[in-house]
Amino acid sequence: MIQRELLGTAQVPGGELLELYRHDRDFMIVLGHNELMSTRKWGSEEALAVQAIERIGAVRQPHLLIGGYGMGFTLRAALKLLPADGRVTVVELVPEIIEWARGPMAEVAAGCLDDPRVNLVQADVAPIIAGSEGEYDAILLDVDNGPDGLVRADNDVIYTSSGLRAAKAALAPGGVLAIWSAGPDPAFTRRLQKARFDVDEVKVAARSNGKGAKHVIWFARAA
Numbered sequence: 001m002i003q004r005e006l007l008g009t010a011q012v013p014g015g016e017l018l019e020l021y022r023h024d025r026d027f028m029i030v031l032g033h034n035e036l037m038s039t040r041k042w043g044s045e046e047a048l049a050v051q052a053i054e055r056i057g058a059v060r061q062p063h064l065l066i067g068g069y070g071m072g073f074t075l076r077a078a079l080k081l082l083p084a085d086g087r088v089t090v091v092e093l094v095p096e097i098i099e100w101a102r103g104p105m106a107e108v109a110a111g112c113l114d115d116p117r118v119n120l121v122q123a124d125v126a127p128i129i130a131g132s133e134g135e136y137d138a139i140l141l142d143v144d145n146g147p148d149g150l151v152r153a154d155n156d157v158i159y160t161s162s163g164l165r166a167a168k169a170a171l172a173p174g175g176v177l178a179i180w181s182a183g184p185d186p187a188f189t190r191r192l193q194k195a196r197f198d199v200d201e202v203k204v205a206a207r208s209n210g211k212g213a214k215h216v217i218w219f220a221r222a223a
Contacts (some may be wrong), residue, residue: 004028007104010096013124020100027071027105029097036145037070039108044180044204044215045073045142051202052138052178053081055219063087065136065170067125067158068143069097069113071105076112078140088118089136091125093143098122126157132170139167139177146181146216147188159188164195168222177220184216196223 004023011017019030028038037045049066056062062082066074069092078088090113092098098120101109113120121128125143147159157163159179167177177197181188184201192199197220206213 008096008100010094012094018094018096020096020104022104027108029071034145039071041206042071042073043207044217045070046077047202047204048140048142048178048180048217049074049077050081051217051219052140052176053078055176055221056137056174059137059172059174061085061087062137063089063135063172065125065128065132065139066090067129067139067141068092069101069120070142072101072109072112074140074142075118076110079112079115079117082117084117086117088115089121089128090118091121091123091128093122093124095122126163126166129158129163129170130166134172135170137172137175139170139175140180141178142180146183147179147185159191161191161195164192164197168195168197171222174221177218179218179220181216181218182213189218192218192220197221198223 002024004021006019007022008020009017016031021028021030026039029036064078066088069090075088075090101113189199189201200219202217203214204217206215
């Protein structure tokens with residue numbers, strides 16, 4: 001029986017310890033007993049990009065902000081759909097996540113971080129959003145397990161009323177805010193609506209074959 005192998009650890013600034021494991025040909029990033037992401041389950045991460053881009057339509061020189069690189073599934077899906085003049089700003093807080101992407105998980109990353117359309121920023125995504133105005137056609141956020149702030153308490157600010165107002169201000173006219181979550185959160189749905197977003201809450205299978213647990217993505221457009 002093949003045992004999983006610990007490849008590395010990363011301390012999330014102001015948060016918990018992440019561990020990167022390999023099991024046979026699969027990789028997983030784990031926090032305690034929670035498997036945050038895995039190369040076995042990436043359907044909802046791809047859907048975050050695909051459905052957001054569908055919603056913004058044919059925008060000239062689209063600019064996307066992706067909060068949280070993770071294992072790069074959202075970024076790679078976006079790059080497949082964006083035109084040559086599109087841009088993606090990827091904001092990742094944990095430097096080891098990028099080191100793993102360029103190291104043991106280089107085959108999974110498939111060179112996406114070296115795409116000329118990609119601007120990689122190592123930072124907390126919340127101040128990036130707060131410092132922007134009308135910049136992004138879509139903001140795609142997968143920085144935690146959802147609005148509950150499992151990985152890092154400071155992530156909670158993104159999901160507050162003030163955080164949502166900042167996201168709305170950072171979007172270009174007609175722009176879309178897309179937020180991934182491991183599960184539903186009715187209180188957060190109401191908060192989006194109270195912030196005057198038109199909200200489409202979509203359940204998406206964790207696996208690309210439509211099987212597995214159902215994750216939730218909120219697609220929100222300024223009302």
